[in-house]
Amino acid sequence: MxxxxxxxxxxxxxxxxxxxxxxxxxxxxxxxxxxxxxxxxxxxxxxxxxxxxxxxxxxxxxxxxxxxxxxxxxxxxxxxxxxxxxxxxxxxxxxEPAESSAEGPSPTEPPRTAPPVPTPTTAPAPATAPPSASASAGAPPEDLTPESATPAQCAAAVALRDAAAAVLEAGTDGAGAVLQAELLRAAHTARLAGLPRAAGRAVAVVTALRAARDADPAYRLSDLTSALRDVLVLAHRIPGATGRNLAELRGSARQPYRPDGSLRLYGLFAEPVLTATGYAGTVTWTADAVGRLCTVSDVAPGGADRATGSADRAVRIGDTSLTHRELSRAGLAVSGATVSPTGRLGAGAGVRAVRAAGASWHAEPLDRLWAVPVAEQVSRALASAPAVRTAYDGRDHRDGRDGRDGRDGRDLLFLDVTLLGTVREAAGECLVAECEGLTVRLAAAHDDPALPHRENLRLLASARGTRLRVVARLTPAPLPRALLLAASHPTDPGTRVDLGVDRLRRADLPAAPVSGTAQDGQARNPRTARTVPSALPVDEAPVHLLRRRVHQAVSGGRRVLAFPGSRDAEVARLRRHGLGTAGELLAELHATAAERERDPFGRLLPADTGRFSHAWLGAAVYTEELDRVLCAAAWGASPGDPATDPRGERRTPVPPGEVRDAGRSVGGAPAIAPPFGAGRRSIG
Incomplete structure (x- = not known):
């Protein structure tokens, strides 16, 4: 590209x-x-x-x-x-689509912005579908026929499924311009049929494919896998969905804004946005008097220069001259406010805003964000993940050019931690901290060298024993893990540092390390030790065996999984750990990859891409759900709603080590039936 x-x-x-x-x-x-x-x-x-x-x-x-x-x-x-x-x-x-191409706010309608944020203490209002004609006429709700997908939408879903299956069949090396064009055609058809979310995710697949083929350093195989999985999930579910479920799967090209009267907002933190799809800017998070999170963003086409410079641009709300950097520490009084369903503040002609005093993280109303128990925060973050979970691109709409769902703030964690040092991982060093008896890994939110995330993380690692109040974004993983976004100042708890916007200096750190702490039961001397010893070996579920094959199929195509190898040993290992469903899915994935029929003359017939993509999708969705439940177990939280389940009954957090698969106890695997009927056979 x-x-x-x-x-x-x-x-x-x-x-x-x-x-x-x-x-x-x-x-x-x-x-x-x-x-x-x-x-x-x-x-x-x-x-x-x-x-x-x-x-x-x-x-x-x-x-x-x-x-x-x-x-x-x-x-x-x-x-x-x-x-x-x-x-x-x-x-x-x-x-991007014409309806979302405007870069600045319209004088008559709110600008498109980063997704609005529900508060951790206040449940977000459920999205409601527009009333039908019979509803407006006064018909009782029970007489309404649930809306179903139109023939055009069903046809568009089939086209998306076939195009995505062809990409999966070929892998990144084989998915050239022709296959990319077929997927773009299917995306265009889906958008015309009223499926903006599916269209956006299909475009994200093409963008990731181009980055992979160009050897772009910003390319991530996990991003391509996620986008391809989302396209296939949407294509599979849309034809049979009805009512509100269908509305969620269809998505919306642009979020509506509703009047919200007068708001008194307190700056929380600011984070830079720099995406592989060519967008950059800054999103500033604020909270109102009851803890509801709202965002003000300035994200537009651009690169690293825009990501680093936009923090010093004035926010586009009312007549205020506050920059994003200043707003993250100050406050805002807004009259005539408009807010999108996800918490983004509008900047229409009728909105008025003036600067107001901010609040410390240790003072009301911001202090209540840290008062929520960590397990409840993690449960909220996991429950907020939609059926199609995607990465954050900092934009204001859920189904725009990338089709990526904007964050609504429920995945943010507000933690009080004590720094322990660093631990080495495959992607580099990770900051380790103690939080309510848990050892949490805090990783850099962005690896781009133009942003100060990684440098700030290294400096904080040298302040071992320091007690900090931090804001992080949950990362589903078998170990407690999150992306570090902001932290209180190491020597002045009354101020804070936006780790993607501000740069720490050696002078900002304590003159001498605080007294030693313990990690994994081992005493440490922070004056002499810098790297925290890795955690002791645990009976960890070997989910990576299935995840690796899912990623290999995306990268190398069907033929990579068709080669003979250690598939039987991997399936047996999964079953020994009680992951019988995972073993069935892995066996089915290899079987469909190797299945090829011949004609009467012995020539190979075209492969059944539909069956292979079906098996791959089952493995991909299962792996994602498994990661989600393992994450809940690691934090001692519930993988669903923190308070109630869909029936309204009270839920209890999942004790670590009591997650099950196929009725068997495993050290961290969930009781999840294989998706879409794959691998549902009984396991002896």
């Missing part, structure tokens, strides 16, 4: 690739590589690519993006049926 090129609408890329002859389609990936390396110049709304000394390729930009196939023009002899136009569209960034 060439960031110098203007974004191109998904439908344009799909149209140009579909118009190519079979011979040119085979050469498309080579054309993409060639176009990506050619010089680019811009003259107003025209971007030119020098294909060779005599041929230029022009992209005509309208409203910041290329929105039609005719806007890409080539000067070669074969135009408009040449390869160059499709290659240029395939190498350019993907344009």
């Amino acid at each position: 060439n960031p110098q090129l203007p974004p191109v609408a998904p439908a344009v890329t799909a149209q140009l690739v579909a118009a190519l002859t079979p011979r040119l389609r085979k050469r498309l990936d080579g054309g993409v590589v060639k176009i990506a390396g050619r010089p680019v110049t811009r003259d107003g709304d025209i971007v030119r690519i020098a294909v060779d000394d005599d041929t230029d390729l022009e992209l005509h930009v309208s409203d910041g993006a290329v929105t039609s196939a005719e806007a890409i023009r080539c000067g070669c002899l074969l135009a408009p049926d040449c390869l160059h136009r499709a290659a240029a569209a395939s190498v350019a960034p993907i344009a």
Whole structure:
């Protein structure tokens, strides 16, 4: 992907690739590589690519993006049926939908912002579907027929499923421009059918595929796996969903804003946003008098420079001149406020805001956020995860260009910790702290060197024994783990440090380490030891055996799992640990990968991509749910709602080591039936 090129609408890329002859389609990936390396110049709304000394390729930009196939023009002899136009569209960034392309707030309606945040102490209002005609006419609710997916939506879901299955079959190396265009076409069809969430996740798959094929350092296999899983889950569930469940699966292209009167807000912290999809900025979190979280964000297309500089830009609410950095420590009095269902503050023409006094983390109303027990906070975070759980991109809408669900704040943890040191992990060093008897690993929220997360983490590690009040974002893992976002100052508890915005200095640390603490039952001298010993070996469920195969299928395609290997040993190991369902799913995944039929002449027939994607999806969803329950067990929390279950009955936290699979006790595995009927056979 060439960031110098203007974004191109998904439908344009799909149209140009579909118009190519079979011979040119085979050469498309080579054309993409060639176009990506050619010089680019811009003259107003025209971007030119020098294909060779005599041929230029022009992209005509309208409203910041290329929105039609005719806007890409080539000067070669074969135009408009040449390869160059499709290659240029395939190498350019993907344009977001027109309804969410506005960068600034509209004078008459609230701007799109980071998702609104429900409070840890106040349950968020449930989303309600628009009333039907019969409801508005006064018909009783029991007489209403639940809304079901339309034929167009069912057809779009099938197209998404087939396109995503083809990508999974090929893997990242085989999913070239042609398969990407097919998925973009399916995404465009889904958006036209009223499925913005599925369309957004499909676009996220294409974005991750391009990053993988370009060897982009920001590429993460876990992100691609998550996006591909979400597309298949949505495609599987939408045709049979009804009512509110269908509304949630469809999503919305833009969150509505509702009037919320006057608000008195207190700055909590600010975090930078820098995504692999080309968005950057700052999101500032605030809390009102009852602890409800709201956000003010400034996120737009950009890179690391925008992520680091936007913190010193004025917030776009009312006439206030507060910057995001200042608002994170000050307060805001807002009249005529508008708030989206997820907590994002609107900035319409009728909103007025002035600066007000802030509050310390140790004073009301912010102190009540830390008064909630840790297990209850973790239960709330796990219960808030929707059916399609995705990563945070800092944007204001749930189903935008990436289709990524915005955070609503329920995954934030407010912890009082004592720093112990660091522990080495595969991804680098991780800060270790003690919190209510638990040993918690606090990792950097972002690894980009332009942001100070990693540097601040290293400095805090040298302040062993220091007691801090921190804000972190829960990371599902078999061990207590979270991403560190903000912390109280090591020498002045009355102030705080936004670890992605501010930079700590050696002078900010205590003059001498505080007295030693213990980790994993071992006495330590903080003056001489820096790295905390790793935890003692435990009887940990070998979930990684299934997760590794799920990731390998995404990276290498079906053929990687078809090779003979240690599958029988892995299945047996899962069963020995009581993970019989995981063993069944792993065996089914390998079996469908290796299953190929031949015609009467002995030639291999096309593989059954549907069955393989079905088996892979079962394993992927099971693994995600297993991680969720293991995380709850590690924190001593409930994996569901912290107070009640769907029947309204009181829940109790899950004691560590009492999670079960297929009726067998395991040291950390959940009692989850295999999804979609996969692997439901009894285990002897």
